[in-house]
Amino acid sequence: MIALLARDLALAIRAGGGFGLGLAFYLIVSTLVPFAVGPEAAVLARIAPGILWVGALLACLLSLDRIFQLDFEDGSLDLLATAPIPMEGTVAVKALAHWLTTSLPLVIAAPIFGALMNMPAPGYWWIFVTLLIGTPALSMIGAFGAALTVGLKRGGLLLSLLVLPLYIPTLIFGAEAATRGIGGFENTTPLLLLAGITAASVALLPFAASAALRINLR
Amino acid sequence: MPELGKYAGAVLGSWAVTLGLIAVLIALTWVQSRKARAGLDAIEARRKRKEG
Amino acid sequence: MSTMTLEARDLTVSRGGVPVLEGLSFRLDPGQVLVLRGPNGSGKTTLLRTLAGLQPPMAGEVSLPPEAIAYGAHADGLKSTLTVAENLRFWARVHGVHDIEPALDRLNLQALRQRAAQNLSAGQKRRLGLARLLVTGRAIWLLDEPTVSLDRASVALFADVVRAHISAGGAALIATHIDLGLETEIFDVTPFKADPNAPSRTPTPFDEAFA
């Protein structure tokens, strides 16, 4: 499984694109929002955590279809399915690779982009923490969606349609925890719920995703 | 016709929307059902001819 | 490897819910090479995928020891940006094997080991795909047209590899039209073609099994 992780990371690094594109998209979204809502600092500061969460979610969505698509096309997935690694492990490792290459850079960049929106000081910390806790769920749910649509020719748009509703609880708890934290309110409850969603997704969704993959390989 | 007062628009509107949506659903279901029935009849007839 | 026998009993395989081959019974013992023959679209690939466990059989059963199968498909599962050695090392590590040198030697890939897979010719890619079989450490090879795009010398090389594999107690089931010059048995699947209109399959207009 470490071999698979190492390979996926090597591929992402050599293909370039991987981190760069998602990060650039995130930056552009964060830049466009002030143009749309106006430069007023107070307004921007108020909506910053929400925008940063939505932006991270969309940037994460961009590269989801590549989690399994390339391996499906070049036959690697067939060979992995007959390899001694359980399919659930393959799914979990690929979701982890997606998190490391796409989501983690977003988590690190989010506080910096927060500065563009006049986010108050505690915001840097809270946006980082909530994204750090929440993005593994985004990657895992995304891997499930990618597994469902891997055999389809134009699966990209369908993938968004399937995955975005599944992102709603994560988004609500993540943005809520960040907003409350910035306002200086108690935010243990949404943080715990966010962590709960991440833990449950990482524990259970590999089974659903590997079932979907096996169905698609038939 | 009962007197609906100031809510007439809302009441009539929601009834119209609901009944309209249901009508569309029934029409769609009916058309699909007829098409499937005709298609199956055609293909079964073709099989009969081939066998007989 | 005395128990490494693959056996199919009264097997029916299906593609898209429709049976393509039915009533297949055969066994593949260690040291045996079985060559699958049959026209294009006759279901050889479907049969191999079913035996490899990628799809469930429609009827009948397959018995084989666990983790004994190495499947070689049309696609080699190579990553174009990785080098020959990296590609091979990946599959070796997945299967818990550490030494890739013998496989590189046997398929004459040593000179190419640092070349990225995207710069290989079709035949070289195929050789790399076949080298993958050696690093799986598995006894029963299921190969789907393994000699496509190989020149005559490479086919001979491949035949040597298969010969060495079976003399070490392995076995191979190969779908190919080429004569490999091996001691092989031919298994022609044509007679087992499923009759889509067989009366046994459509007893009533709406059978439980739709297709």
Next chain:
Amino acid sequence: MSDMHRTKQARDRWNFLWEWANPVKFMWFSGRVLPWLIAATVISLVASLVWGFFFTPEAINFGSSVKIIYVHVPTATVAVSAWFMMLVASLIWLIRRHHVSALAAKAAAPVGMVMTLAALATGAMWGQPMWGTWWAWDPRLTSFLILFLFYLGYMALWAAIENPDTAADLTSVLAVVGSVFAFLSRYAVNFWNQGLHQGATLSLDKEENIADSYWIPLVIGIGGFMLFFVTMVFIRTRTEIRLRRIHALELRERMADA
């Protein structure tokens, strides 16, 4: 020993239920039942709608707007029930591989979606005069919007996959996972906004102290919309079975030609 025996007996006793999952039997049974079902649907729907529209008094606080509940509450009830039915049917398909079950889930989705849409539209029209806005991010409204998105995704996945068994498998997996997330969303949305909506819609009657005059037509209406749902699912499942049969026969013809 006796325990196992008893389990087996219990299983035999319920076996007749599963036989209805056979397409032949389903076609026969649904063909026999449908005329009665349609009659019952028409009678109960007409009764409740006429009663609700013409013969209910105005509520003190709500005026005639209270009449909207006779379309709003039943459509909302069916919208949620339809998703539950699809979840159960998907599980039956995944576990017992009865084709009719998968097709019934597929058949129910458009009905559920239309009901969700009707509940949303009537809710918005009720909200406009009452809350002064068409749309509020109220937990119940929001949950229904999310439910609508789930219906959309489910139907889009069915439409996108060519092989019918693969489509049945994948949509069933989606229905199961989606249900969990829909449930989570319901709680997340509650947490996120406490809302303007009536706590429980039926409690409205109690405040007015004239419970029965609102209640009886509403209950008949819920029953009528449920019957309507069952009728539609029966008809649509029959269509799906026929389409599936056409698909199978065409495949067979193509194979025979090859």
